[in-house]
Amino acid sequence: MTAKPHLDREHARHLLGQMLRIRLFEERCAELYTQQKIRGFLHLYVGEEANAVGIACALSAADSIVSTYREHGHALARGIAMGPLMAEMYGKANGTSAGRGGSMHVFDRATRFYGGNAIVGGGLPLAVGLGLAEKLRGGAGVAVCLFGEGAVAEGEFHESLNLAALWKLPVLFVCENNLYAMGSAIERTESETAIFRKAESYRVEAHQVDGMDVVAVEVAALGALERIRGGAGPQFLECMTYRFRAHSMFDAQLYRDRAEVERWKERDPIRRFGDWATASGLLHVADIEALREAASAEVDAAVAFAEAGAWEPVEDLCRHTLMDAVPA
Amino acid sequence: MTTTYREAIKQAIRDALNRDERVFLMGEDVGRYGGCYAVTKGLLEEFGEARIRDTPLSESAFVGAGIGAAMAGLRPIVEIMTVNFSLLALDQIVNNAATIPHMSGGQFAVPLVIRMATGAGRQLAAQHSHSLEGWYAHIPGLKIVAPATLEDARGMLWSALEDPNPVLIFEQVNLYNMEAELAADAGAVPLCGAAVRRAGRDLSLVTYGASLHKSLVAAQLLATEGIEAEVIDLRSLRPLDDATIMASLARTRRILVVDEGWRSGGISAEICARVAEQGFYDLDAPPARLCGVEVPIPYPKHLEDAAIPQVETIHAAALELVRPSGRST
Numbered sequence A: 001m002t003a004k005p006h007l008d009r010e011h012a013r014h015l016l017g018q019m020l021r022i023r024l025f026e027e028r029c030a031e032l033y034t035q036q037k038i039r040g041f042l043h044l045y046v047g048e049e050a051n052a053v054g055i056a057c058a059l060s061a062a063d064s065i066v067s068t069y070r071e072h073g074h075a076l077a078r079g080i081a082m083g084p085l086m087a088e089m090y091g092k093a094n095g096t097s098a099g100r101g102g103s104m105h106v107f108d109r110a111t112r113f114y115g116g117n118a119i120v121g122g123g124l125p126l127a128v129g130l131g132l133a134e135k136l137r138g139g140a141g142v143a144v145c146l147f148g149e150g151a152v153a154e155g156e157f158h159e160s161l162n163l164a165a166l167w168k169l170p171v172l173f174v175c176e177n178n179l180y181a182m183g184s185a186i187e188r189t190e191s192e193t194a195i196f197r198k199a200e201s202y203r204v205e206a207h208q209v210d211g212m213d214v215v216a217v218e219v220a221a222l223g224a225l226e227r228i229r230g231g232a233g234p235q236f237l238e239c240m241t242y243r244f245r246a247h248s249m250f251d252a253q254l255y256r257d258r259a260e261v262e263r264w265k266e267r268d269p270i271r272r273f274g275d276w277a278t279a280s281g282l283l284h285v286a287d288i289e290a291l292r293e294a295a296s297a298e299v300d301a302a303v304a305f306a307e308a309g310a311w312e313p314v315e316d317l318c319r320h321t322l323m324d325a326v327p328a
Numbered sequence B: 001m002t003t004t005y006r007e008a009i010k011q012a013i014r015d016a017l018n019r020d021e022r023v024f025l026m027g028e029d030v031g032r033y034g035g036c037y038a039v040t041k042g043l044l045e046e047f048g049e050a051r052i053r054d055t056p057l058s059e060s061a062f063v064g065a066g067i068g069a070a071m072a073g074l075r076p077i078v079e080i081m082t083v084n085f086s087l088l089a090l091d092q093i094v095n096n097a098a099t100i101p102h103m104s105g106g107q108f109a110v111p112l113v114i115r116m117a118t119g120a121g122r123q124l125a126a127q128h129s130h131s132l133e134g135w136y137a138h139i140p141g142l143k144i145v146a147p148a149t150l151e152d153a154r155g156m157l158w159s160a161l162e163d164p165n166p167v168l169i170f171e172q173v174n175l176y177n178m179e180a181e182l183a184a185d186a187g188a189v190p191l192c193g194a195a196v197r198r199a200g201r202d203l204s205l206v207t208y209g210a211s212l213h214k215s216l217v218a219a220q221l222l223a224t225e226g227i228e229a230e231v232i233d234l235r236s237l238r239p240l241d242d243a244t245i246m247a248s249l250a251r252t253r254r255i256l257v258v259d260e261g262w263r264s265g266g267i268s269a270e271i272c273a274r275v276a277e278q279g280f281y282d283l284d285a286p287p288a289r290l291c292g293v294e295v296p297i298p299y300p301k302h303l304e305d306a307a308i309p310q311v312e313t314i315h316a317a318a319l320e321l322v323r324p325s326g327r328s329t
């Protein structure tokens, strides 16, 4: 039997509410960036929210996540509180990493969030190690590894898939294929553009999923996790998705048509799920408004939390470069 | 009892596997083959496939997997065949292992041990003879050790596994067959702290790894000529034990750094800079260096020998420092 989400009113509210939280958080981040409250690189996830939310819904507390620099959505969906996340974007001491990582390096021990990683492909070997630890200890957790299709060209992708498959490790690889690695369209960089086929060549069961459909992603993730927990070894999902905004805040988007962006926006995962849920009677328009207002208030509170945060004292500059002990 | 450097490391790994169930070993050909330098021979039979893990030729993935497993609470020992191949895992070592504890605000430690062979001297030509340990010593967040004795080979692995930080252990290839006495109950050796291997008053030879043994022979030669060299074994390249170096310099007032690695930007440069910063007024002569010649290590024996410090060249450089040929004494 394949696992299916129970799509009742509560769950529909949860899915939509989570996507709205991510969307509103990031739209505020963009504003804060122009106000220079957030600096450095900022990679927004707008348009891709269904992937984070669908995957996170399928996970248990014992599972761990390895992510990329485009990880705010993953972090929020996983349950990292919005205040410390925003404070990390500011670089404040009350941020998730006391501000040391910033937007691209969110870590959270409590939710087993093993980091945003700013080296394309750099997180995949870590996820293999987390899966290996789980297997050696006989634990029930799965390591979920999220990455963009750009990472598929890196050697670390191939090494990691081979190793995870060879050792039958509990790892769920999730490729969020948004069709562009910075300005490089996938056809310009890959000889085989169906990414899931590459995973299959390592004898990893792989599926292509509509990444603009939160329920489809959740169903696919539940199935993959069920197979992993049943001992089938690593699984692979290719989520077909699209980022509505620029790669980072420095990108003039000369490499794609406005019309293409507009076409994809018609498949906006938030509007699409909201329309479906109201049409099917699961949610009322007022419910959606309430969710939006709640998310907006949460973002306000997160900004206030970040604004109120202190800066790390310069005396602590080198703290944690070497650790005194392994955290318990 | 008399044993070898190779055997001392193997015993250290066995001890660790017996002492701590979180410890496991992985790397290319560590199991069925027994290790490319036969360090791990027999361990697969003794501890089984789960804890002695042969990996594919995927340096980046298995080093990264070691980092992930360490972050998750295990204590992996990763063997990279030689430092030359560690270049394919540089991303994981430098971008992940060295940064994550700091970048996560101390939420995650990386208690990982990476062992690898290093150095020239076996006529393996340029791509198998690098001495890049000094390079790694550039990186904050890593600890870099180079055991030159059996006690250190055995005892530093122990300490490395107890350390909450990523520790890279460099084993000079010519040391594996070295024989010496080793107490059956030899224990842990701290990761920091240089050792004075020979006391002297006329100059300090500061070195590590296989060059230590050449320096000790050179010191004996010098002694027959009435020159007493103090020989310092760094043992750790990061952190460097400045105090022991400066204390030795204060006694001898002359320093010669002997390093198989290249001179430009090497660990010898760092040591001389620290000597200039901290020991300038103790110096009776400019700090001197004898390093690997700046050339890809060549294959023929006579050229390879000429490319790295040897007893004769150490002796000559020491003599020059104490009794400069250009000046009358």
Ligand SMILES: Cc1ncc(C[n+]2csc(CCOP(=O)(O)OP(=O)(O)O)c2C)c(N)n1
Pocket (backbone or CB within 6 Å): A070, A118, A119, A120, A121, A147, A148, A149, A150, A151, A152, A178, A180, A181, A182, A247
């Ligand atoms: C190893 C490496 N090379 C290059 C970069 C610069 N870079 C950052 S993001 C990116 C594109 C990655 O695209 P993809 O993996 O598809 O993820 P997306 O940004 O689309 O989410 C590049 C080239 C990097 N961070 N790391």
